[in-house]
Amino acid sequence: MKLPPLNALRVFLVAAEHHSFTKAGETLHLTQGAVSRHIQTLEAHYGLPLFVRQARGLTLTPEGVALFPAVRDAFSRIEAASEAISRRSRELRVKASPSIASRWVLPRFTQFRNRYPDLMVSLVTVTGFDPNFKSREYDISFQACETQEPGLIYHRLRGARFVPVASPDLFKDKPRPTMAQFMEYPLLHPSHEDQFWSQWFALSGMNPGNSIEAYAFDTLDLAITAASRGMGITLAEESMIADDLANGTLVQLSDVALVTSWAYYLIYPQELATLPSVIAFRDWALAEFSDTPPAPASSAQ
Amino acid sequence: MKLPPLNALRVFLVAAEHHSFTKAGETLHLTQGAVSRHIQTLEAHYGLPLFVRQARGLTLTPEGVALFPAVRDAFSRIEAASEAISRRSRELRVKASPSIASRWVLPRFTQFRNRYPDLMVSLVTVTGFDPNFKSREYDISFQACETQEPGLIYHRLRGARFVPVASPDLFKDKPRPTMAQFMEYPLLHPSHEDQFWSQWFALSGMNPGNSIEAYAFDTLDLAITAASRGMGITLAEESMIADDLANGTLVQLSDVALVTSWAYYLIYPQELATLPSVIAFRDWALAEFSDTPPAPASSAQ
DNA sequence: TGTTTACCATGCATAAAATTCATGGAGCAA
DNA sequence: TTGCTCCATGAATTTTATGCATGGTAAACA
Numbered sequence: 001m002k003l004p005p006l007n008a009l010r011v012f013l014v015a016a017e018h019h020s021f022t023k024a025g026e027t028l029h030l031t032q033g034a035v036s037r038h039i040q041t042l043e044a045h046y047g048l049p050l051f052v053r054q055a056r057g058l059t060l061t062p063e064g065v066a067l068f069p070a071v072r073d074a075f076s077r078i079e080a081a082s083e084a085i086s087r088r089s090r091e092l093r094v095k096a097s098p099s100i101a102s103r104w105v106l107p108r109f110t111q112f113r114n115r116y117p118d119l120m121v122s123l124v125t126v127t128g129f130d131p132n133f134k135s136r137e138y139d140i141s142f143q144a145c146e147t148q149e150p151g152l153i154y155h156r157l158r159g160a161r162f163v164p165v166a167s168p169d170l171f172k173d174k175p176r177p178t179m180a181q182f183m184e185y186p187l188l189h190p191s192h193e194d195q196f197w198s199q200w201f202a203l204s205g206m207n208p209g210n211s212i213e214a215y216a217f218d219t220l221d222l223a224i225t226a227a228s229r230g231m232g233i234t235l236a237e238e239s240m241i242a243d244d245l246a247n248g249t250l251v252q253l254s255d256v257a258l259v260t261s262w263a264y265y266l267i268y269p270q271e272l273a274t275l276p277s278v279i280a281f282r283d284w285a286l287a288e289f290s291d292t293p294p295a296p297a298s299s300a301q
Numbered sequence: 302m303k304l305p306p307l308n309a310l311r312v313f314l315v316a317a318e319h320h321s322f323t324k325a326g327e328t329l330h331l332t333q334g335a336v337s338r339h340i341q342t343l344e345a346h347y348g349l350p351l352f353v354r355q356a357r358g359l360t361l362t363p364e365g366v367a368l369f370p371a372v373r374d375a376f377s378r379i380e381a382a383s384e385a386i387s388r389r390s391r392e393l394r395v396k397a398s399p400s401i402a403s404r405w406v407l408p409r410f411t412q413f414r415n416r417y418p419d420l421m422v423s424l425v426t427v428t429g430f431d432p433n434f435k436s437r438e439y440d441i442s443f444q445a446c447e448t449q450e451p452g453l454i455y456h457r458l459r460g461a462r463f464v465p466v467a468s469p470d471l472f473k474d475k476p477r478p479t480m481a482q483f484m485e486y487p488l489l490h491p492s493h494e495d496q497f498w499s500q501w502f503a504l505s506g507m508n509p510g511n512s513i514e515a516y517a518f519d520t521l522d523l524a525i526t527a528a529s530r531g532m533g534i535t536l537a538e539e540s541m542i543a544d545d546l547a548n549g550t551l552v553q554l555s556d557v558a559l560v561t562s563w564a565y566y567l568i569y570p571q572e573l574a575t576l577p578s579v580i581a582f583r584d585w586a587l588a589e590f591s592d593t594p595p596a597p598a599s600s601a602q
Numbered sequence: 603t604g605t606t607t608a609c610c611a612t613g614c615a616t617a618a619a620a621t622t623c624a625t626g627g628a629g630c631a632a
Numbered sequence: 633t634t635g636c637t638c639c640a641t642g643a644a645t646t647t648t649a650t651g652c653a654t655g656g657t658a659a660a661c662a
Contacts (some may be wrong), residue, residue: 070382
């Protein structure tokens with residue numbers, strides 16, 4: 001393949017559009033002389049003139065006319081592909097469940113955005129387990145899961161550990177309840193399906209009785225929010241209540257932690273593993289949310 | 302329009318085809334390091350990797366995969382247009398009537414070809430007046446004509462002047478005939494239509510009588526050839542018999558010359574005026590065939 | 603008709619970019 | 633482990649592009 005000088009071609013394109021070397025120079029932020037030389041290079045390559053220089057303006061020779069649309073089309077093709085590629089490196093859609101979104105991601109999201117101000121990062125909140133990267137609705141996902149699918153890269157963030165918490169206001173002047181006294185308060189369930197309280201009581205060697213079904217919430221987050229408003233005692237995932245415990249909105253009522261069989265993962269498709277935006281978010285998320293020392297960036301996958 | 306570094310794109314294309322920087326370097330006559338740097342330039346431009354460097358060979362990232370066909374298509378578009386343009390500058394088809402072809406052009410054609418060995422120049426011989434450049438069968442034409450059409454550039458080469466010639470063998474030991482004695486020999490007519498002999502005799506103040514229709518030929522060339530073989534006396538265009546007079550194949554029998562109202566022209570379409578091949582042939586032909594001092598190349602049109 | 607104006611071409615100096623060379627390092631294979 | 637194959641990279645060099653200032657040409661102007 002023997003191609004003409006490509007940079008000269010671009011200059012030719014602009015000059016042909018403007019019918020002027022001087023204006024082309026302005027457009028390209030070049031001097032008129034530089035444009036003239038580029039065109040000379042191109043004309044020397046073909047061995048024929050591409051422009052007819054007249055005092056009253058520039059005209060294309062028939063060869064220039066033939067060349068023009070080819071160059072225009074070729075460059076616009078490259079431009080379109082480049083634009084598509086560049087956009088992918090500037091945009092990142094993060095998926096998280098509502099609980100993870102509000103308890104993990106959102107509190108630290110601006111920190112990430114500040115570190116990468118050029119990145120258009122958006123948070124997609126979806127309920128339920130649906131690692132559907134094929135639909136391209138999101139690029140990277142926080143996900144609680146037990147199994148792994150091929151084609152996806154999983155980074156384990158932490159196991160889920162549930163501990164009982166409540167608002168200190170719930171007890172007013174009374175002493176904080178022992179496990180045996182939990183049933184005197186409303187027990188908030190962070191899920192409609194999983195029997196966290198039953199499992200937790202079994203772990204503690206107790207018989208939960210009938211009061212377990214009191215209040216059930218859709219998400220872990222809602223149950224925690226309800227508890228922090230004094231509605232009762234809930235089982236909360238440890239990593240989601242650090243702030244609440246620190247500022248006293250919630251108090252932890254027992255050290256007995258229910259450790260589930262599943263864990264939280266950061267997941268993304270293998271084909272996005274080379275995207276700087278994905279790499280940047282992954283490294284940040286691992287450092288922020290993992291309960292293990294973050295691996296060096298280069299060996300993270 | 303913001304385009305990626307174009308030379309780097311070409312290197313990317315070759316590297317992507319070879320799945321190897323080293324082999325790409327060989328193809329492009331560059332070192333491996335230079336290829337590496339071009340790819341780095343391109344990756345820096347996009348802000349993301351285009352290749353996955355593995356010890357066992359190079360793979361394209363999804364972005365590289367997306368870029369590849371666009372670059373390939375774009376460059377092949379440019380290549381195709383360039384090829385078409387270059388071919389036009391290397392090829393030239395010259396049209397001439399059989400007489401002009403054999404008497405003017407062919408004797409000096411190799412001289413022109415030797416001066417421009419890279420030019421693929423061909424001679425198209427067409428009988429009759431047909432300045433049809435629209436059909437693109439030829440690029441430049443030797444033509445005898447009286448009127449000029451718009452869109453075509455005419456260079457007058459010379460007027461047509463006919464003088465009587467014959468082979469010296471025709472007269473054996475006899476003295477050469479005077480005008481009055483011409484009728485004792487066969488008179489060869491270089492045309493079926495034009496009454497050159499009648500006009501010539503009228504010019505000489507003589508009455509041609511009946512013998513004028515003796516032998517008629519299709520072309521000037523054929524009549525001259527016939528005369529040179531001793532078949533009779535013909536009227537020959539002066540410029541076509543210079544060689545024959547010089548080497549004694551023909552002798553001129555009178556200084557009376559029939560000057561026609563038309564002249565020989567070199568003709569080509571205006572839109573080919575910038576082609577170097579046309580310019581080269583025009584300048585050469587004007588110098589070779591014109592009866593006037595050739596104008597400087599720059600002002601020839 | 604002489605003058606102005608708008609453009610492109612070009613010699614020369616300089617800045618920028620590409621390229622090479624030599625070397626280093628990483629991953630695979632024997 | 634030892635080689636081998638590739639790609640990355642620092643530093644020097646060559647090549648190329650660019651700017652600047654100037655010159656030339658042809659049209660427009662007055």
